[in-house]
Amino acid sequence: MSSAKPPLSKMDKSSTLIENKLARTWPSRIMIIATLFMILVTTLDAVFEGYQQLQVEVQHRREMANNTLDAINPSVASAVFNDDLPTVNHLLDHLMSFPNILYASIRNDAGIAVAEKGDNSAADRHIQLAKGLNWVVDDEQVEAGEITVIVDADVSLPHILNLMLRKSLLMLSGLLIIALGITAAYHRLTMRLRDLSLATLRICDGHTEQKIPYQSEADEVGDIARAIHKLYRNAENLYDLQDRLVRNMTQKSQEIISAKRDVTTLNRTNNLFLASVSQEIRSPLTAIRGAVTLCKNGMAGAIQEQTLSLLRIAEENCLRLEDLIQEVMDVYELQSGSLELELREVDLKSVIQRVAARWDPRARRKLQRINFDAFLDIPNVLADSIRLEQVLDIVIGNAVYYCGNGCNIQVTLSHTEEQVRISIADDGPGIPMRLRPSLFHIISEEKESQTRMQGRGVGLGLAKGIMTTMQGDISYESMSAENIKDSTLNSGTTFFIDLPIYKREDA
Template identity: 30%
Template sequence: MDENKAENKPADISYGEIAQLEELIDRESLREVCRSFFDLFGLSIRVFSARGALLATVHEERSICRYVNSLNKGRVACSETVAQAQMRLPISPETVVHPCFTGAVYHIVPIIYDDRQLGRIVIGPFLPSEVTNTPPSLLNLDPQLDPERARAALSEMPRVRSQTAIRIAAHLRGILDLILFSGHRARLTSTMHLATVRENYRELSEKNASLQDAFNKLKELDRLKSNFLATVSHELRTPLTSIIGYSEMLEAGIAGEMTPEQTGFVETIRTKGELLLLLITSLLDLNKLERGQLSISTEYIDPRAVLDEVREMCVPEAEKKQVKIEAAWADDVPFIQADPVRLRQILINLVGNAVKFTPASGHVELSIRVTEIRVRTEGDEAEEDDGGFGAALMMAPERAVEFAIKDTGIGIPEAEIAKIFDAFYQVDGSSTREYGGAGLGLSIAKSLVAAHHGTIRVESRPAQGTTFFVVLPEAQPDAG
């Protein structure tokens, strides 16, 4: 039977199956409907679910019921009748008439929706207009019953013609049907919505898992690459130092006099060897920086001295290209706390780039000025998610030193600026490119600046020039 089906297994609403009456119906509206029927027709109404749960009730105790209930036998008979009326299940879709010993009746109206019986409405008790006499079942009920009083009480029972009662029930069913329909539709919509959300969530979780998988694989690959790079670089460096050493000895004539042509060849071997060594050192540095293994040992240093030293180192290369290098700084530049070797490495990279990417008769200007920086300290890494902007705004500014390396060179297109700090990235990545290098300098410089709690940025205009700015915090008074 449908009833059992409803009790045993929850309806699969996503396939359009009907759920329980109590799940579909809004109890407040149901109570409202019952109340207005009671007000209109004066008839008591109770609505039960298929499981027998009372969902709504509006009723008034009738005089006859009150009187009968005051008698011993009457009380028993009354509660039996009421219980039977409420438990009685209409088998057909038609209304069932359940009689009471008083002559009154209950109409039990099945609630049917989509061919399923979801519950029932019990209307009554009321007296059918056709009943005119007080029935013997009432008069003989209890020896203590006063027939006159019973008759008077019974006459107060609402009277309805059977046909009218059937029409009232049909009307009530029609309204319930509407409520059920909208409840069903709302439930279907929300169930579908839930199903969609659940499905989307499942898809997202799957994608997330596969992304995590890919990420783990990439991380492992990256680790292998780093290991490989470290081993290979290390193994290359030892023989390379020998090659350079032996070429220097040959050049110095230790193995005997050489012809000018031989000297030229040996010089090429040495300079190419030195370039290779530089590249290998860069690779090793990058590797150490990526693994967080590069430690810096800071000293209290004068930024002007370091920049001047770097300028001197770059002058020969600049002169070869007919590029002028000039330096200018104020007198009040404070000392900074930095690793002199690493600071030199940062500046050599930047000045070297400026010279490299500036054509003949161009200028490179080096300057230092005092500025402010909002410093991020070691413990702040957790806030890195926002790119540091939110956290940086919260920090108090500190006095700092700004190095500017300005050139009148080829410039960097706007779209490339974000990428030039990536390892191995070069604006001209073609095999026929004009400028040497491996694309490591800026990436190393950026990591080294970060290790000094500083910042690096660039401003550039194609064909006009580029300026790199490195800002490092001033040395703390107690640090020197």
């Protein structure tokens, strides 16, 4: 395998040792508990069987005594009835000769003891039987007295104990043989499982040369060994795949970093090139605009009216070209992150008035009107006044450029507790649907086409970037012939510029 496997931590090893110890001890404990339980069951069974044997033996002795009394009853009754004492004593001796008879007494019909033999001191612990002595006189049964015997009930206890002992020894011998067999099988099984466990732990510790034992055996342990071996091989493949993935990811990451570095270098080069070209163009352009202004003012001599009109057009286009160069420089600063802002308290109405006054002459030439109510009570905003003026120049300038002759451009202000909104609305033709997805992009194919037709292609993208940097926002809503039903406007386009309200630190 190409890579080393991660070794087990100390906690993992301790946990593994504890689990192995438990795995070795809990089956032994179960076997001991099972053995004790079987011994208990065997003893209880022997006690129960002994008790049953005792009951049988007592019943047997009772029946034997009854049969004996029934057998000698006529003879004893005749002897008692005839007052034949020698015969009574002889019959009593004969009765005492029977096994298990502890005591015997004969009484006449008056209840007087005629004869008695034996010991009746513990009669309550033994079997006591009494039979009436019946004698027939002139075909009439006469009770001649009573015979009483006490039968021993304790003599069977040693026999019962002996029976219990023999049965318990027999069952314990069988149980011991079974336990030895189970123990041997268990130890054989645990030894093989322990070998598998140790081999697996060595592999986990990085000893890749370790072989998995018992793979050739055709039992459950062999199945486990083959499964572990297969799992180990799969793990090897996974580790190899992981190594390849890590190497590939490292290589790709280095390639991405290198490509990103190249792109950054290229962007920096392009931005520097744009800055250099813009500066190189601005210098002769300034000279050209100065010369055109001098000629227009008659510094080079009298000029004709037609020539003066051409000079005005040249001067206006020089100014537009200077604005475009400035926008290119601003885009460079915005994309390079070097755009500097001076955020401070700004009187919004004065900024709007300056921008509206600057665009009013151009609007009048197209018979347009820029309307702004400067008497509204609007709080000051937090902004960079120069950049805010640039954003308003872009939005109002677009309205002047793209609206037709005779359109109205309305600038209104509103505010909430947190921000001020500038709304710049026109009643022009609206923004075409195809331009809207990329309207705030610095450059796109649709905007390139629009730029070739009408100019100022980066303005709104630059305005969006400036507003975002100033912690504000710019958005719009437009109605064109393509979305008359979906628009909330009656006509034209409205741009919304949102700025945070300036809050003094002592407020």
